[in-house]
Amino acid sequence: MAKTVVQEFTKGLWAEIPPFRLVLGLCPTLAVTKTVENGVGMGIATTFVLVCSNILISLLRNVIPKNVRIACFIVVIATFVIVVELVMQAFAYPLFLKLGIFIPLIVVNCIVLGRAEAFAAKNGVVSSFADGLGIGIGFTLSLTALSIFREVLGSGTFTVPITSVSIPLFGPSFQPFNFLIEAPGAFVCLGLMLCIMNMLGKK
């Protein structure tokens, strides 16, 4: 199964895009997609952890003994999550506050551990880097799409990433569809988006 590096990268963008095709990483998907800024921020944080841990685990793959590998992967991933946590606290504090406990929860994000176990432990550094980057960016795209949908319809605003500027999109007579912002709406939204992806995939 010798794919080129570019193929490893692009498969994360459609064929194995989490959380739709690769059904992993659902917890943060549902929780952080309330505003576009949160979704994009979470996606970037997860991508960083994914790429770094994939690279390091791939470099160490011949050194880590088989029976303690999960524990080792978790230590590597947790370390990078701490790095992300501290960087966010220093440079993006409002975002850090909004994402709350979901930043440390990147360490149990099934995507990160899943790719480490399934790919980085068995492949070279460049492929692992491409895989991590592709899947991370795919995840960020999914989060962005879902959060645009939920925020625009759910509260009638659009929060521009990084600047935290919340732009109201519709006039004052717009009644926001609050259902989408709350928990039930998240589940239904994800389910329907998955359905749309399935329909597009069948074509």
Added chain:
Amino acid sequence: MGDYILLAVSCIFVNNILLIQYLGNCPFLGVSKKMETATGMAMAVVFVLVLAGTITWIVDHMLLKTFGVEYLRTLAFILVIASLVQFVELFLKKSIPALYAGLGIFLPLITTNCAVMGVCLINIKEEYSFLQAIIASLSYAIGFGLALILFAGVRERILLARVPKPLQDTSIGLVGAGMMSLAFFAFKGMV
């Protein structure tokens, strides 16, 4: 006493860890297709979550706060949870083999369950006392189990319905979960 009951009720229903706080979704969709697997997973989670919540609270207050290394919390907690799961597995294998056989593969899977790590972190964030942390962990676990078992029942019924092809399996499962979440939302007016 009343405070603790209120805490328990709010963790089981009002702030249900799965349906309201979105934690623990991966196994939720993975094991809820059959009632037996859902019950097994629920039992395993209750077992691990109470122990994990208690031990991580102790670790946080005795070690992390004493040495001022709160930034290592993520690493410390996940190591505690992973080792705890390993230890519980070995312990059950030796002492209660029937329970171990019943739980099967779900025990190691709980290590990456967002709900376990999430509850441990929530206990710290809400600054619960030791007794509150134990009660919260137990209640969150019961809430998780409850949601899981109810959802398994719903999913078994969905299998009998005629669902359009693109909606099948996970999609309709998620929509169903959304409806359940909506039902649990009604509890918000209770407290």
